[in-house]
Amino acid sequence: MSLIKLNIKGISYSQTQSGAYALVLSETKGERTLPIIIGAFEAQSIAIALEKEIRPPRPLTHDLFKTFSDRFSIKVIQVIIHKLVDGVFYSSLICERDGLEEIIDARTSDAIALAVRFEAPIFTYENILDKAGVSLKMDEELIIEEDLDSDEIEFSLEEDDDDIEISLSELHAQLNEAVANENYELAAQIRDEISKHS
Template sequence: MSLVRLNIKGISYSQTQNGAYALILNEIDGERKLPIVIGAFEAQSIAIALEKEISPPRPLTHDLFKTFSDRFNIVVKQVIIHKLVDGVFYSSLICERDKIEEIIDARTSDAIALALRFKAPIFTYKNILDKAGIFLKGEQDITTTDNEDDFNDEDDILVDALLADLEEDQKENPKNNLSSKSLEELNNLLDEAVANEDYEKAAHLRDEISKR
């Protein structure tokens, strides 16, 4: 499968979904955009990395990871968004230390926040872009989460529709509908998922347990 290189067009805040942001990636040799729903913390971390003049008083988690990696001569060479399942993107960090390459699983929002800090290229596979890519008419660059004027009205509608569709998918998909489960039920489901080697489901459950 062929890889397609992406760059970051920007971040848009949803007018209808509180606390939800859409990270918009753009294929370099094309016009399609890949929108990815991310949380507020990840949006802030990515926005700070995009805005070179902003420096937080204390290092954010991704800044700490970068400092740690630099100290131990670990380099993130590239990020690959390699899978899309039930509206969730899965990514890998391609890292190198002492000429030994390692592949590390990562949430896409974390992977992109780190790619910015390491100045590493971002790729996805053509079939993922064929499946999830969209066309947006607004072509201005976006560098911060609060610059909402950079998207035109049609773009905002598309982004909001994306977020609404994702929310609906999560309601319909039992794997993603975890908010109504008790902590005990989540731990039981996690044990069951690990026993069945359903690691994707286990990752969702682990994240929900961590949030609790």
């Protein structure tokens, strides 16, 4: 059975499960997407790995795994989502060390968090996409949505260029403070606002 390569399309807050997120993967050559429900910690870990501007002051668990693997010359070369049972996806990390390949069982959310850090490709099988895939038009785009319940903030920038300069510098300071406090949801909101006015 041939493997189908997947890309990370986005992460959105799950409307069906409280406190959960939907990680959406899309096939590289095609219109199908594969939504996977993941926990808040895993969603945060994947989002941080995707966003190069946000650097946590202390390593997250997946960062620690990456550092450990690098130290001992272990490389994750690919992730395969190989099984779907009762709505639960099963994945494997294909690892390599000294030319020897090992297969390690992993939760799909952890496997993808590591794939992003190792820049390893993500694959699945046709039968899994047939079972759980959703077809979307190519012009539809998913965006990473943040849970804004407790940390919702509003930004206002004046039209005057000088005011924008001051506001942008304040936003950069707020971004650094949010990262230092490990408030990554707030940091993502500030980062998005900075990118609008950069």
